[in-house]
Every structure is written in structure tokens, then in C-alpha cells.
Amino acid sequence: MDYLVVFLxxxxxxxxxVTDLKRAVICLASQSVIIAIxxxxxxxxxxxxxxxxxxxxxxxxxxxxxxPGAVYRLVKKLKNERxxxxxxxxxxxxxxxALFLVMGYALVERLMPGSAGRDIVAAxxxxxxxxxxxxxxxKRAIIQIVGLITLxxxxxxxxxxxxxxxxxxxxxxxxxDVLIAxxxxxxxxxxxxxxxxxxxxxxxxxxxx
Amino acid sequence: MLIAGDxxxxxxxxxxxxxxxxxxxxxESEKKKTVSAAYQYMVMTHIGTAAIMVAFYxxxxxxxxxxxxxxxxxQLTGYMKDxxxxxxxxxxxxxxxxxxxxxxxxxxxxxxxxxxxxxxSGVMLKVALYGFGRFAFQFIGMDVFWYGLVVMVMGLASxxxxxxxxxxxxxxxxxxxxxxxxxxxxxxxxxxxxxxLYAMGLPMLSAVAFTAALVHGASHSLMKGxxxxxxxxxxxxxxxxxxxxxxxxxxRMPYTALFTLIGSxxxxxxxxTSGLVGEWLTLQSFITFAQQAGTPELRLLVVFAFxxxxxxxxxxxxxFVRMYGVAFLGRPRTGxxxxxxxxxxxxxxxxxxxxxxxxxxxxxxDFLVNIMQQVVxxxxxxxxxxxxxxxxxxSGHYALYSPALIFIVFAVIGVFMVAxxxxxxxxxxxxxxxxxxxxxxxxxxxxxxxxxxxxxxxxDGILNPKRRTTYLRKEHAYFGRKLHYxxxxxxxxxxxxxxxxxxxxxNYSSAFHKIQEGSVSIYIGYTMVAMIVVxxxxxxx
Numbered sequence: 001m002d003y004l005v006v007f008l009x010x011x012x013x014x015x016x017x018v019t020d021l022k023r024a025v026i027c028l029a030s031q032s033v034i035i036a037i038x039x040x041x042x043x044x045x046x047x048x049x050x051x052x053x054x055x056x057x058x059x060x061x062x063x064x065x066x067x068p069g070a071v072y073r074l075v076k077k078l079k080n081e082r083x084x085x086x087x088x089x090x091x092x093x094x095x096x097x098a099l100f101l102v103m104g105y106a107l108v109e110r111l112m113p114g115s116a117g118r119d120i121v122a123a124x125x126x127x128x129x130x131x132x133x134x135x136x137x138x139k140r141a142i143i144q145i146v147g148l149i150t151l152x153x154x155x156x157x158x159x160x161x162x163x164x165x166x167x168x169x170x171x172x173x174x175x176x177d178v179l180i181a182x183x184x185x186x187x188x189x190x191x192x193x194x195x196x197x198x199x200x201x202x203x204x205x206x207x208x209x
Numbered sequence: 210m211l212i213a214g215d216x217x218x219x220x221x222x223x224x225x226x227x228x229x230x231x232x233x234x235x236x237e238s239e240k241k242k243t244v245s246a247a248y249q250y251m252v253m254t255h256i257g258t259a260a261i262m263v264a265f266y267x268x269x270x271x272x273x274x275x276x277x278x279x280x281x282x283x284q285l286t287g288y289m290k291d292x293x294x295x296x297x298x299x300x301x302x303x304x305x306x307x308x309x310x311x312x313x314x315x316x317x318x319x320x321x322x323x324x325x326x327x328x329x330s331g332v333m334l335k336v337a338l339y340g341f342g343r344f345a346f347q348f349i350g351m352d353v354f355w356y357g358l359v360v361m362v363m364g365l366a367s368x369x370x371x372x373x374x375x376x377x378x379x380x381x382x383x384x385x386x387x388x389x390x391x392x393x394x395x396x397x398x399x400x401x402x403x404x405x406l407y408a409m410g411l412p413m414l415s416a417v418a419f420t421a422a423l424v425h426g427a428s429h430s431l432m433k434g435x436x437x438x439x440x441x442x443x444x445x446x447x448x449x450x451x452x453x454x455x456x457x458x459x460x461r462m463p464y465t466a467l468f469t470l471i472g473s474x475x476x477x478x479x480x481x482t483s484g485l486v487g488e489w490l491t492l493q494s495f496i497t498f499a500q501q502a503g504t505p506e507l508r509l510l511v512v513f514a515f516x517x518x519x520x521x522x523x524x525x526x527x528x529f530v531r532m533y534g535v536a537f538l539g540r541p542r543t544g545x546x547x548x549x550x551x552x553x554x555x556x557x558x559x560x561x562x563x564x565x566x567x568x569x570x571x572x573x574x575d576f577l578v579n580i581m582q583q584v585v586x587x588x589x590x591x592x593x594x595x596x597x598x599x600x601x602x603x604s605g606h607y608a609l610y611s612p613a614l615i616f617i618v619f620a621v622i623g624v625f626m627v628a629x630x631x632x633x634x635x636x637x638x639x640x641x642x643x644x645x646x647x648x649x650x651x652x653x654x655x656x657x658x659x660x661x662x663x664x665x666x667x668x669d670g671i672l673n674p675k676r677r678t679t680y681l682r683k684e685h686a687y688f689g690r691k692l693h694y695x696x697x698x699x700x701x702x703x704x705x706x707x708x709x710x711x712x713x714x715x716n717y718s719s720a721f722h723k724i725q726e727g728s729v730s731i732y733i734g735y736t737m738v739a740m741i742v743v744x745x746x747x748x749x750x
């Protein structure tokens with residue numbers, strides 16, 4: 001579990017530095033892999049029936065294969081897409097991630113002192129906040145999708161840790177939610193590429209009346 | 210709305226009235242000015258409705274019911290009651306066009322078709338009086354002295370300022386609109402006087418004041434209906450509302466001129482018209498108030514009120530002499546008058562009916578006054594009206610308004626005057642007015658603007674007219690110069706109150722606009738900041 005936390009934090013920090021879209025998607029996929037492994041670990045520590053395997057399998061299918069696959073196919077169609085001028089934004093988001101990690105630990109210390117899973121709770125808070133900051137600070141639509149999924153993963157992980165296994169219906173609902181959101185986002189992004197020749201969301205400001 | 214039994218029904222009916230009248234004002238929506246006037250009306254009337262709703266809510270939450278029966282037994286006390294009163298008065302005063310809140314009225318009336326103006330001025334403004342009366346009688350009670358004082362002072366202010374602005378206008382319908390402000394002011398001052406008298410423990414005397422308010426309300430709806438319709442006839446005939454372009458219309462449209470004369474006489478409260486009845490009763494109730502006033506300050510106030518009301522009456526006379534004289538008498542000023550024609554019978558019939566009613570009420574006021582008095586005081590009180598006129602003995606001295614007596618006096622004086630003229634050896638010659646040897650032209654008549662000049666000079670401080678003189682051409686030092694003179698009288702409240710308010714609203718909105726720019730990532734950022742704040746708060750506490 002400790003190794004998982006280390007890898008997770010590493011991946012999240014990497015995500016804040018990545019400007020190449022393909023690498024961002026790969027980062028997302030590997031992050032989801034870590035989440036899936038965490039699901040299996042938590043599931044098997046509480047029992048070994050189908051319910052223990054289910055979240056992990058769903059995470060693997062939806063968040064490791066389907067969503068990064070869809071986004072990756074979209075990215076392959078985009079050419080010459082890098083975040084160009086946002087070097088300062090990249091630095092800001094890394095700095096913010098560092099602050100969020102500190103904040104996460106401070107929160108866990110205060111809210112549940114002496115708990116065994118404090119590292120992973122702090123990591124999930126880090127993921128939530130970093131996902132938000134990716135959505136706010138970055139301009140590319142793809143990176144914003146990645147931010148959304150990161151946020152979603154963080155919430156899912158936190159929920160899993162707090163409740164030690166959600167009811168199956170809730171989990172299915174959550175996954176379908178994310179799936180549909182990503183499908184819509186991918187469609188919109190490819191439409192955006194067709195209309196604007198770019199996926200930079202700052203051009204969308206022109207649409208404002 | 211009149212038969213509403215609870216606040217909900219009342220508000221809904223009130224809103225329906227507001228919406229429908231908005232649509233009516235917006236009737237000629239192809240004109241830009243009409244649309245802006247209609248929307249101004251819409252905004253103002255909704256502010257009024259909001260105020261009324263607040264007042265109803267305060268009363269209803271104290272009574273724990275929205276039905277009027279329960280609301281009349283409310284337990285509202287102290288400053289909450291004051292707040293409820295202020296909101297109710299503000300809302301209803303806005304609808305009836307009292308002075309600081311009148312701003313929509315002179316814009317909505319010229320924009321609306323004439324019959325709609327007649328309806329709005331005749332009925333809608335009075336409905337606001339009804340609403341306020343209902344509120345004052347049933348829910349708030351009139352035992353607090355300063356409520357009545359506020360109503361009276363605001364009524365007086367809008368009576369005087371309304372007629373002053375009316376005298377300055379050249380647009381026929383704006384004149385009438387400001388005159389509506391004036392008359393609602395008189396009605397509300399009578400109402401306020403009644404409230405004060407009631408608060409002083411004199412219900413019988415206050416009944417006279419309330420009767421005055423109702424009588425004047427009824428007669429105002431008659432005469433304002435007549436005049437708005439006649440303004441519509443004039444517009445129909447000439448295509449203009451500006452009286453500066455008219456003149457000599459009486460020759461072209463004699464019947465319209467006659468009916469307008471009757472309406473103008475009524476609005477300037479001449480005898481034998483319904484206008485005098487209400488004003489006379491109002492003045493009587495003021496005199497009664499003066500006699501009952503305990504403290505010197507109050508007496509001073511009443512004297513002041515009396516002066517203001519007198520000034521209002523005199524200015525109203527000037528205003529309508531000006532309107533009638535400039536539009537209907539004298540010589541035609543522009544070509545539009547030459548094309549004017551008399552109205553068809555049915556349009557005249559509407560005017561005639563109201564003119565006849567005005568004269569009827571003016572000559573035999575007892576009928577209307579008795580009805581209104583019974584409304585106010587029930588059947589127990591001695592009625593003021595009798596076939597001779599109105600008799601009023603409440604203030605210790607008997608006062609009498611009798612059209613019959615006035616007629617006799619007028620007749621006697623007239624006979625003497627005629628006799629005086631014909632007894633001496635008089636002779637008549639008809640000559641052209643001497644004009645330094647040249648023929649007088651129609652441009653040398655008194656213009657509407659010129660007529661009101663003395664008044665404008667006298668009340669320069671209140672009106673703040675903006676004069677601008679420009680020389681258009683200056684080829685030669687002494688002649689051939691074209692002079693362009695511009696005069697505008699901005700509405701005091703529009704400039705000093707509404708425009709700064711509007712500017713401030715816009716400034717605040719643009720300040721908010723900075724943080725609400727429509728950028729999604731900024732909104733997500735707000736969410737993020739809020740989340741961080743909440744989390745840190747959770748850690749620290």
C-alpha cells in the first residue's frame with residue numbers, strides 16, 4: 001500500500017508537469033492502474049467474494065482501457081498539439097500540487113489522528129485538488145479531461161477508503177456517470193477540433209456574447 | 210382585485226393588471242420610445258409590487274394567515290409595523306404616481322394609446338388608492354399619528370410639483386400625465402388628513418376627509434378620462450401632441466373644443482364642474498384639521514399645506530388655460546391645424562357623456578357625495594349632501610358649497626355688468642390688433658412656452674430649466690444671424706435621484722461582471738477555492 005501511495009503521488013506530480021497530450025493520457029492510464037490495484041488491495045482485505053473484485057475490474061475496464069483509449073484515439077488525430085505558452089502554468093500547478101499534499105496531510109492529522117491509512121487519504125485529497133487545478137490552470141481540452149478524471153479518481157479512492165466498499169449500485173452509477181461524461185467530452189472536443197482547428201479552450205471565449 | 214379576499218388573490222390580480230397595462234402601453238411597439246417607456250413602467254411597477262408583497266408578508270406573517278379577515282387581526286407592533294406601513298405606502302404610491310415615484314407616469318401616458326391612458330389614469334391609479342385604503346384601514350390601522358402626516362406631506366408635494374411640471378410641458382399627454390400626479394397628490398393629501406384626524410380621535414371629522422378623497426378620485430377619473438380622450442381626438446385630427454404646433458383648433462373641431470373646455474374647467478376646479486366638489490371637501494377637511502390641531506407646529510404645517518393646496522389650484526388653472534388657450538384658441542400656428550377635422554359622432558359621444566357627467570356632478574354634487582360618505586361612515590352619520598349643495602357643519606362653523614347659490618350670485622353679477630355696459634352710450638368697432646403698424650402674424654401669439662415663462666422664472670430653483678442659445682450663422686455682425694434657442698426642463702427626480710441610482714447600479718453590476726466573466730475555468734477555480742477554504746476551516750476549527 002505504501003508503494004502504491006508513492007507511485008500515485010509520483011504520477012500525479014508528473015501529470016502537473018506534462019505538456020504533451022499523449023504522455024498526459026498515458027499518465028492518466030497509469031494512475032488509473034494504481035487506483036485499480038488499490039481497489040483490489042482494499043477489496044481483498046475485506047473479503048474475497050465477487051464484491052471485492054468488482055470495483056477493481058470496473059476500474060480496469062472503464063478507467064484504464066476505455067477512457068484513456070478514447071482520449072488517446074482523439075489525441076492521435078490532433079497534430080501539433082502541445083501546450084505552448086503555459087510554462088508558468090505548469091510550474092504553478094506543480095507548486096499547487098505540493099501545497100495540496102501538505103494540506104492533505106494536515107487535514108488527515110486533524111481529522112483522523114493516528115489512522116493507518118493516512119498516506120493514501122492524503123494522496124486522494126491531493127488527487128482531488130490537483131484534478132481541479134488542472135482544470136482551472138490548463139488551457140487544452142484534453143488536459144482538462146484528464147484533470148476531471150483525476151478528480152474523479154481521487155473522489156472514488158477517498159470514498160472507497162472511508163466506506164471500505166461502496167454498495168454495488170452506487171459504484172455502477174459512478175462509473176456510468178464518468179463514462180458518459182467522458183464520451184460527451186470526447187465528442188465535444190473532436191467537434192471543437194473541427195470547428196476551431198485547435199483544442200485550446202481559450203478560443204472558446206470568442207463565443208461569449 | 211377589488212373582491213380579493215386574501216393577499217394571494219390580491220397580488221395575482223394586481224400583477225395581472227400590471228402586465229396587461231404593460232402590454233397596452235407597449236401597444237405601438239414599433240416605436241423605440243414606446244418600448245423604453247413601457248419597460249420603464251414595467252420595472253417601476255414591479256418595484257412597487259415587490260414593496261407591496263413585503264408589506265403583505267410582514268402583516269401576514271404576524272397574523273399567520275394570508276386571508277384578509279385574519280390579517281386584519283394582526284399583532285404587528287413597534288417598528289415592524291412602521292416598516293410594513295412604509296413598504297405598503299411606497300408600493301401603492303408608486304402605482305398611483307406620487308411625486309418621487311411618479312417617473313414612469315409622464316413617459317407611459319404619451320406612449321400609450323389615448324383610450325389606454327384614459328383607462329390607466331382613470332382606473333388604475335384609483336385602484337392603488339383602494340389598495341392603500343384597504344391596507345391603512347384594515348391591516349395597519351391609523352392610530353399612529355405620523356403615518357397620516359407622511360401621506361399628507363407626500364400628497365401635497367406631488368400635488369404642487371406635479372402641476373408645476375404640467376405647466377412646463379408642451380406635449381398634451383404629458384401635461385395630462387403630470388396633472389394626474391397632481392390630482393393623485395390631492396387625493397392622497399385628503400386621505401392623509403383623514404388618517405391624521407382619525408389618529409387624533411376624531412372619526413367623524415376624518416370621514417369628511419376620506420369622503421373628499423373618494424369624491425375627488427371619482428371625479429378625477431371622469432375628467433381625466435375626458436381629457437385623455439380629447440387629446441386622442443386632437444392627435445387623430447392633427448397628428449401631433451405638441452400644443453406649440455396647434456392653435457385655433459376650436460374653429461375646426463368645435464364640439465371637441467367644447468368638451469375639452471369642460472374637462473379643463475373641471476381640472477382647474479371651476480364651479481359647476483365636478484373638480485371643485487372634491488377640492489372643496491379637501492380644503493374643508495384641512496380647515497377642520499387646522500381647528501383641531503393641538504400644537505403650534507401642527508397649525509403651522511396646516512397653514513403651509515393650505516398655501517400649497519391653494520398654489521396648486523391656481524397653477525392648475527394656469528396650466529389648463531394655457532393648454533386650452535394655446536391649442537384651441539388663437540390662430541393656427543402650423544399647417545397641421547388646417548387639415549384638422551371634427552371627429553365622428555361616436556368619438557364625440559364618449560367625450561360628451563363624460564362632459565355631461567362632470568357637469569351633473571358639479572351642479573348636483575349631493576348624489577355622489579352622499580354615496581361616498583355612506584361608503585366611508587356607514588348610514589349613521591348625517592349626510593352632507595342635500596339638493597342645495599353640500600352642507601358641512603363639523604368644524605363648528607357651517608360651510609356650504611352650493612352650485613345653485615353660486616349660479617344665482619353669478620347671474621346677479623352678470624346682469625349688473627351687462628347693464629353697466631349697455632346703459633352708457635357704448636359703441637363697438639372691430640379692428641386688427643395694433644402691432645406697430647404691421648399685421649400681426651400667428652407667430653406673435655403667446656406660445657405655450659412663453660405662457661409659462663413667469664412661472665418658470667418664479668420657480669427657477671425647483672425646475673432648473675436648461676436654456677441654450679446658439680447662433681447658427683454669423684455671416685454679418687448685425688443681421689442675417691439665425692438664432693436657435695433650446696429650452697428643456699429635466700425632471701428633478703429623474704436627474705437627482707434616478708440617474709445616479711441607475712449609474713450606481715451599473716457600476717456595481719460591472720464590478721460583479723469582473724468576477725463573473727463567463728469563463729468556465731474561473732468558475733471551477735471558485736469551486737476549488739471554496740473547497741480549500743472549507744477544508745482548511747475544517748482543519749482549523
